[in-house]
Structures are given as C-alpha cells and as structure tokens.
Amino acid sequence: MAAFGHTFPFYAGPKPTFPTDTTLAVIVAIFLTSLATFIIILPGIRGKMRLFWMLRVVTSLFIGAVILAVNFSSEWSVGQVSTNTSYKAFSSQWISANVGLQIGLGGVNITLTGTPVQQLNETIDYNEEFTWHLGENYAEEYANALEKGLPDPVLYLAEKFTPHSPCGLHGQYRLAGHYTSAMLWVAFLCWLLANVMLSMPALVYGGHMLLATGLFQLLGLLFFSTATSLTPPCPLRLGAATLHTHRGPAYWITLTTGLLCVLLGLAMVVAHRMQPHRLKAFFSQSVGEDPVLELNPEEGGLLNPRYRSTTESPEPQDIPLSEASSEAPCEEPDCAL
Template sequence: MWFSLGRSEGFPTQYPANASAVHFDTLEVGIIVAFVILMICFAISIPSTNRKTNIHAYARIFLQLLIGLLVLLGNFGQDWETAVVQVKTPYKAGIAAEIEASIGIHIGLRSVNVTLKSNSSNPELKNEIIDYNERFTWTWDQGNFGFGPFAGRLQQEFRAAQLRGVPTPILWVVDYFVIDGEGFRYGRFYRTSGWYCHILMWTAFATWLLALILFRSVIVYGGYCLGMTGLLQLAANLLWVVVKNPSPLVIPFDGVILTTAYGVSFWITFVNGLLSVISAISIIIMDQKYDDLLYTFFDVDPLTSFDEISYLTPEEESVLRHKEVRQDIPLIPMRQSVEEEEEDQNVEYIPVYKKRGTVRYRHHVALPPPVPREKKPRHLMNQVV
C-alpha cells in the first residue's frame, strides 16, 4: 500500500532522462584526485621532530609523483589538438532556425570531442538548452567501408548520433573524421598516430614505475629509467607531429574556418619529457661527482651502489690512487706459512669499493691485475665497514 500512496497510475513513478552536457573528463579528474590524496597524506608527515629530513622526502616524492601524474594526463588527455570558433550555423535538421554558437573540437589519442554551446534567443528555440559535448571514439580498428556492423567504431557512433538527432554542426565536424577516401583521411591518420603514441605513453608509465623501485636501491639505474621515461614521451610528441596527417585539419563554416592547434595534453607530455630527461641527467652527474649528497637526498645506503669491496695494502692503494701501473705487486699465495700469517696480521689493510659500472680511481688508465685473496684478513673478520 505504501508504494501506491500518491500515485494515481498505480505503479512507480518514472521520470525521463535528464541529459546534460559533460564539462570535464571524469577519468582525468579521478587521476588528479588520486595523486592529490597521496600528496596530502605525505604532507601530513612534514610537521614532526625530524622536519628537515621529511621536507627532503616530500620534495623527492612530490617530483616523482608529479612525473607519473603528467604521464597519465598526457596519455588520457583529450587536448592533444584543440580549436574553438564562434559561428552562425543551422541548428538541427528539420528546424529552420539558426543559432550563434561556440563550436569546439578536442582531439585525444583515442577519440575526438565536439562541443556546441549557445545562448540563442531565437523564439523557435525558446525552451531549447543548447549545450552539447559529444565524444566519438576510434579505438582501434579502422573497419570496413560504410556504416554497417563491420565498420569502424567511429563510423558506427557517427551513424548512431545521426539517429539520435545530434545537432548539425557536430555532425559536420565529425564527418571530416568519418570519411576515408581520396584526400579525406583525417580519422585514419589520427587513429594511427594515437595508436602508436598511446603505446609509447604506456611504456613511459612502466619505466616510471621501474624508476621508483630502483630509486630505493641503485639510484643511478633509476636515473636511467627516468631518462627513458622522458625520451618515450618526447618520441610520442614526435610521432604525433609526423604521423597524424599530411595536411592540416581545416573545417570551414559560414565565414569562419576551424583550424586546430596543439593543446594542453601535447604540451604537458612535451614538458614532462624534458623534465624527466633533465632530472635523469642531473642524477647521473651527481652519482659521479656528488654521490654522498645524492644518496642522502634519496635516503638510501650509499653501499648499495657498490658491487664489491677489496682490501688492499697502503702500497697497493697508492698505486690505484696515483694512476700508476706496476707489474710487481706481490700476490698473496692461497696457502701461507705460520710466519707469513703472523706477518700478514701486522699489515693494515684499506677497504676499496668498486662502484657498479665504474671503478674508483680509474681515469682512462689501465689498472694492475687484481690481487687474489683466499679470504678477508683475519684481523678484519669482525670489523664492520
């Protein structure tokens, strides 16, 4: 009885769909919110007793997360190319009224968005709300010619928009992407460039994740991966410029021409690529010149960057330090007599570390042959280095 209260028809009330235009991309907003939440969580730990260390950690984490955020925004951004014009154009098929409207086009790696907004005071459109944002996707097959079940996704969505009665200006813009013949192959070229660019962007995201892992062990390797992240993004920019289409996209309206230009997503990817490459170069240089400061900033044990440790006598260490090549370095035999072992205990050994991929004290000069040792000297067995 409660469900029929106030309902004369005797069944639950049904309301029509309240269609409204989309003014922002929910996926992009979700990515931004997720990274902002992470940054807020790390920022909470700054006001503590060890404030200086926390500030360094927050600056490091902020830069690393910022690069990852910009990689995702460049990948899923809908503004690789954009254009907006003010035109006077027919509104819909079957309606003679014309409107003064703003038409915008936003091209991404996977789709194209066409917007139409007007505050027309035409009496024929008195109760009409003109605020459209239609997305047409081309992922990823070109499909057969036409609009049938085996046609491309873009062509099928275009035909569905015609059946829904989408305004004429939007269909006019999308028609340039749907046609695939002669000199009108804009949809094919944008789809191809978006395909290759989105592969490079996902690869850049993978190398960024690998860099985060390596920054907690061997920092210079993380720098190499970060540099690869930047190079992949710059390669995506280059492919978009080269592959997208041989002729610029120009869509004429009544007295106005809609011409696209590189948008926010394109420049975000470009700037983030440069930032990643510059950061990687700085890390590699600091690892060679100021490794102590670098490992302190990343809060990593410096010994993780060394492959091995050798214990040399002062004479042997002097040979390496002064870049002298001597062939008369005495080798310690595998087995020693009692007198030799007692004499060996009185020698002070100096630990020399060998870095990953480099050898300390080596400056383009051949080093003497390594000194084989059976084991660490007994008087250093319990010494912590």
C-alpha cells in the same frame, strides 16, 4: 512531428551532455590522496631530510599523474570558433554559437554552445564524444548520431573524422593516438621502475630509468606530431568562419614533463660520477662504505663492487691450538679415567 512544430529530424527527448570523464577524476583523486598521506607523515622526518623527501615525492607524483592524465585527455589538439551557422537539417534557421573541437588519443569531443544558450525556444548546449579506441566503431557512433538528429555543426565535424571522409583525419589521428598512447604507457612503466630503484641502493639505474621515462614521452610527441602532419590540413568551415586546430594543453604539458625527466635523469647520472656521496645523502641512504666491498665509481658505480683479489687479501694467520688440544691423545687404559 510537424504537428507539434518540430522540424525533422529533431533531437528527441532531453539533450544529454557527454558525461564527465571519471577516469581523469580517479587519477587525480589517487595522486592527491597519496600526496595528502605523505604530508601527514612529513612532520616525522627530521632535519634537512624533510625538504629532500618533499621535493622527491612531489616531483615523482607530478610526473606519474601527468603521464596517466594526458593518456586519457581529449586536449591534444584543440580549436574553437564563434560563428553563425545552421542548426538543423531541412531548416533555414540559423543560430549564433561557439563551436569547440578537442582531439585526443582515443577520439574527438565536439561542443556546441549557443550565444545566448536559449535560442529558437531551445537550450543549445551539446557536448558529444566520438571514439576510435580499439574495439570501438567510429562509423557506428556517427550513424547513431545521425539517428538522434544532432545539430548540423556537430554532425559536420564528426563526419570529417569518419573512415571514409576524403579529409583522411580518421586514419591520421587514430594512428597518432595509438602510437602515442603506447609510448606513454611505456613511459609510465619506466617511472614505476625508477621509483623502485631510487628506493634501493641503485641510484644510477634509477636515474637511467628516469631518463628513459622522459625519452619515451618525447618519442610519443614525435609520433603524434609526425602522424598528424602526414596529410594536408582539412578546412573545417562553419558558416562564414573556419575552425583551426592547434596543439592543446595535453601536448605542451607532456613536452614539459618529458624534458623535466630528461634533465633530472642526466643530473643524477652526472651526480653519480662527480658526487656519489651527496647523491646518496639526498636520497637518505648511508654514505658509509662497506669494509668488504669497495665501491669504485670508475669501475661501474654503486652496483659494481670490486672484490679484493687473492694478492690483496691478508695473509692467513696460524692460530695456535690450545694446550689441551695440542697434547697427544692418550692411548693408555688409565687415561680414560
């Protein structure tokens, strides 16, 4: 290797960047396809119902897409810094680069981009992921990165998240990721149940499930914030600069969506108590009352019908028999004729 002018260790072969997360692409494609399908059939809805359907479908698809997308996002905590730092081990050469750190629920993503990209006769553009999903071994992935000879800034940041690092970032973020992801999956299930109930005469319970969707999202944020603040922050020094992390876009969009679900759920519960007929009209349901089942909002709402008691039931009416049937049966032999 020294004969070819390389400094050991070096990054053998072409430097593959971390592939695009196809999971997020699939999620976005599915929800965009659903939205496009609805837009195609939208002209078939007449009157004001077209606007009501548009608001309901777009809001519901947005909430579902956000819950799934943030669960696989790597931007819950992010940080970036421009610095001059060493490039390879056993080398005194330094580079000028932008170093980025994205922490998700399932791992970390580290980027290293030279400024300019072409330095030291190399293309400095790295994007590496290290995961701690269930069944994944972070320490093994870090050992593989050492064998590949990744640049010093990437290995330095990855080492801070190893299980045996004195910073304790691995257990901190791994615990936060597991509990937050579990809460988001429960929120997604509540979102599915809310859509099912809102398509049936169960609007108040659909509002309850929508409220639960927001509460589980906020509970996940509480787990993430609590778990990531259990230990003091670990300094991440790269050359003369220090990399600081802060809440990323995934955190804030989850907070916004959670609050939106809570407000919509509360609004539906209040509307069910105050204006049940308008609520049913907004969801394109019949506002006519059943003549047999009297819906009494004060006694439980749309799903708790109050049946008439025996005292309220109409008196039984005597139905006279027809003349032919009221006549006494004939027992004479001639009557059979």
